Amino acid sequence: MRTFAYERPVSLADAVALLDSHGPSTRLLAGGTDLIIRLRDGSARPGMVIDVKRIPELCPEIRERDGVLTIGATTVMADLAANGLVRRHFEALAEAASVVGSVQIRNRATIAGNICNASPAADTAPPLLVYGAVVVAAGPHGSRRIPISEFFVRSGLTSLEPNELVVAIELPVPASLTGAVHLRRTRRRGHDLASVTLCCSVNEAGVTRLAYGSVGPKPVLEQDETHVLANPSAPDDAKQVVLERMFAEASPSKRSMRASPEYRMAMLRLLGSRAMRTAIERLAEKRGAQA
Amino acid sequence: MSASSIGSSPNRVGGIGRVSGLQEYVADVRLAGVLEAKLVTLDCARAKIISIDTSEAEQVPGVRLVMTAADLPQPMPRFGPQLEDRPVIAVDETKYHGEPVAIVAADTKDAAEEGARLVHVEYEELPAVFTLAAALDPDAPLVQDPSLRPKDPLASTNVLREHHVDWGDIEAAHADVVVENTYSFPIVTHFAIEPHAFIAAPDDNGIAVWSSIQHPYWLQRILAKLLDLPLSKVRVLAPDPGGAFGGKQHAKYEPLVAFAAIRAGRPVRLVLSLEQTFQAVRRAATEIRVRTGFTIDGKLAFQDIKADYLIGAYCDIADRVVGKGSYPGAGPYNVPAVRIFARSILSHTTPSTAFRGFGNPQVNWAVESNIDEGARVLGIDRLEIRLRNLARKGDPFIPFDTPADGDWEQTLRRAAEMIEWGKPLAPGHGRGIALGIKSGPTTGLSYSTVRLLADGSVAIYAGTSDMGQGARTIFAQIAAEELGAPLDAIRVVMGDTAIVPYDQQTSASRSTVLMGNSVLKACSSIQAQIRTMAARLHGIDESAITVERGVVRLPGRELRLMEVLKPGLGKLGGELIGNGETRKDGDADHPLGGAAAFFELNCTAVEAEVDEGTGDISIVRHVTVSDVGTAINRLQVQMQDEGAAIMGLGHTLMEHFIYDETGRIRNLGAIDYRIPTTMDLPLEMRSETIENADGPGPYGAKGMSEGALLCVAAATAAAVREATGVAIRDLPLTPERVWRALRERGGRANAGTNDDGES
Amino acid sequence: MSGVIKTLPIEITVNGRRRTLEVAVHHTLLDVLREDLELTGTKECCLVGECGACTVMVDGRIVDSCLMLAVEADGAEILTVEGLARDGHLNPLQQAFLDKGAVQCGFCTPGQLMAAQALLVENPHPNVAEVQEGLAGNLCRCGCYYQIFEAVLSVAEAGSR
Incomplete structure (x- = not known):
């Protein structure tokens, strides 16, 4: 040095x-x-x-x-x-x-x-x-x-x-109850740099926020103003459309040796879905705890 | 009389130093006036060296030596355990990413580093070959100068050597089903936690060299030849390596450091960075095409194996790895016709070398996987097909070699039982089972000296390197058993060619058998001397006396060994000295130069769960069963087997070098070369041994410690295959690779659009 | 030349002993422990905070000493593997590592011990998952991870008796 x-x-x-x-x-x-x-x-x-x-x-x-x-x-x-x-x-x-x-x-x-x-x-x-x-x-x-x-x-x-x-x-501090989760993808279970890092939150007002990193030059934040994602009765197809729109900013590097762009995009979608589900579950748990 | 220590698990000899921080590895050696050295390397795979300007580096305060090829004898001295093809330092051309072109030695590491930065090398990058396809292209640049291989018809190609093993008649063999597939195994590196380190110091008109090396006597021979010194003037000190795994068998930069020390007239130390270690040692990547013939009842009709090993720029021991690693490629089965054709292919990459399993894991991966494919085609259970073909004890399964030397069916059946073969599986789960076999040493020579000191304590001199496998403890247990000394009164001296008698090498899982037998013989010699003493002291015939575990039995009475030793030695005291020798001569007519002293046989069975969304593999249970003859130290056997299993999971699941388009290693260093951590382990690891005391070593022991790595990949991939239906034929089974295979399979894998895979 | 090496005085307590040193500002705590203080029990391997061989405790917390400048440790209390034994007696973890076979080549052992020590101070009764998590930053290529877990858990158990 x-x-x-x-x-x-x-x-x-x-x-x-x-x-x-x-x-x-x-x-x-x-x-x-x-x-x-x-x-x-x-x-x-x-x-x-x-x-x-x-x-x-x-x-x-x-x-x-x-x-x-x-x-x-x-x-x-x-x-x-x-x-x-x-x-x-x-x-x-x-x-x-x-x-x-x-x-x-x-x-x-x-x-x-x-x-x-x-x-x-x-x-x-x-x-x-x-x-x-x-x-x-x-x-x-x-x-x-x-x-x-x-x-x-x-x-x-x-x-x-x-x-x-x-x-x-x-x-x-969130004004309304919020369920949120962080998920990531790595090459092994032990500590590693994320090839996708993602956070999703859902609040009582039905607003879903999703931010993700490691799939482009900077981390991206998206918000679902339509409330479709947080709506348990919304059809899956409609949710997919919203999620897809949220991932439009993702542009994973072709040069990376940690994961290919296709894999990162697929994992972004997968983690997005999983995170959304967990965030909704956590929100429900908090509601339950408050009730 | 104390209880036998054989088969128990006494604490590691040398353990206290290791837990207290006092164990001295090469980098820790304190030496007055030692210069610290740094290497100068080029950031490309292959380059023509045009000029090297050392003047600025030489001006750095504290720099004492800047040495390049120009400062070494001409022609450049070359060395290597198989071929003398590796130059002490690159001359005219570098042939792999990280090959040194200069060495700078200085009073401090800072000055050496500064000096190394200021060595200006003018060079022209040359096209490099670093894949099998590129190396075999008829227009490929030649990695080796053909003049190094005179009279060799292959000298004008990048094929260094070809190895053939044949028996039976493949063409005439009748097969009802033939399965042919191609498998690949990536380049992986040893990643011993101790980076390689070397010191050289002018010593008594000769040289002393410290190295974390497995074969100190081989290094001594190489240095003596390079420096034109008698063996007695080359002293190799080999502090216990901090992990070696084959990567520390042979000379790497010791000659360079020795020349530097001679030129500087002072001790010089070079400690490689982990990145430089990655550039110094690695396993050969291999592409294996297997054609397996089966009869309708699941008998193996033939195995036709072609294996191309991508070795590096210099031979090191790589070609022996290719020959010996491919040789038992047909596995522990009775196969009537076998054709194995293996090639060592040179490339502009780090010289590949020995690595736990010695070329066997590559071929095993392919052949065991292909047997599973055959079983599927035939509709025969994968355990059953192995049982139908497995060699029984005494079968000449390799016609010109040692017959099957264990009850291998026991091993296979026990592993199947432990993995609960045949029981219903949870959704997303699968099981795999595979057998691994490896030839033990084909030649060997191990001397030892045991001294029974006047107070009954013992000093053992054995030239094995204890790199973690626990050889010290084994030898101490043998002496304790034979001479009755408590373990903590036994010193085991290793790692100094000036003090300890010759040992050929620490490799091929040989030391318990070969050096163990040597120590046993040295102890027997002492027992004989005790008998002579007792006979003299008590006026009876020697033949009526036995010595066992520190007890001397005379007709009608028992004496403690000390009761004989003390009066026997008399007023002057002194000691009894026993020498041992184990020699296994080679056989020039044998394809490997000698038959196997023993076989290492292991069965690994895995239950895995696959997350079809991500491609993640979870090992639910990992079973490893090894036929070890006799476990002299039960815990050490377990540790070696489990450690080998985890290392096997490394190359199975995550390890590989990634090269850029010019042949540089991209994942050079610990951030992007991933090995298993505590979080990457099987949820359950179960290791057991089969012990029938049928080995050639002390108390019936066989060599062990590589077996449990051999077939991890095949067993794991088979489990993934059962869990998902996809066969993956390239390692490692990274989540992305599994995900891709699932995507190609289609059906259930639909990552992205919806969640899935979690049952 | 990139310049004359700059140094600064620091005061650190290492294994209970106060030391006043003049250290190069670009030297890591690992460099200073190994070279200036000749405490070579702390090992050097990856130098990027991945392997944990250089783990020491600084003010009660484990760090990779390769990723900390020695000047940053000014005023700190440092515990290295050499400070674990007391009065010539191994501490319980050291003894358990020997008894359970948690040591092979030994090169990662000092780091493993420091990480295990810190884990047990913070969480005297960890479960296996917590031990795995606590030691995830310490690579063992010999692969005696399961024996290491057993050693740590045995000390935790003994502590609760």
């Missing part, structure tokens, strides 16, 4: 100042589970690595206030998966966090890192999209809030400016 300058700012202002003055030659280090691989293989060659884990504003913390769950940028997957609030309100996010890598990886990989790498296969992206997350970013001109649906640009690129960093992720 090539050497670099290492900075460990202890305030957000210092971090932003470093980013602002060194910009493109820097790399932010959160969990490091991706960055350190890239430092070693030479695909990342920063002049400076900025370790953000000692910035108080980014600290690993999950708190709920006024119907919004705020997740500190450096919250690791293991904590996300185990957190009671996340599991209660955002079960699919907890599920996604629990399948990222091994225990060792989940103890290091952060929520901000997972989305800032902008890997199309990022497992937390589909649930964050489905749950309407907002990315809180800080830069030289203060902070701004970016809807997650505007965050991913393409593989490896987000809408963050070079001098901005993610401080936290906000998740609005």
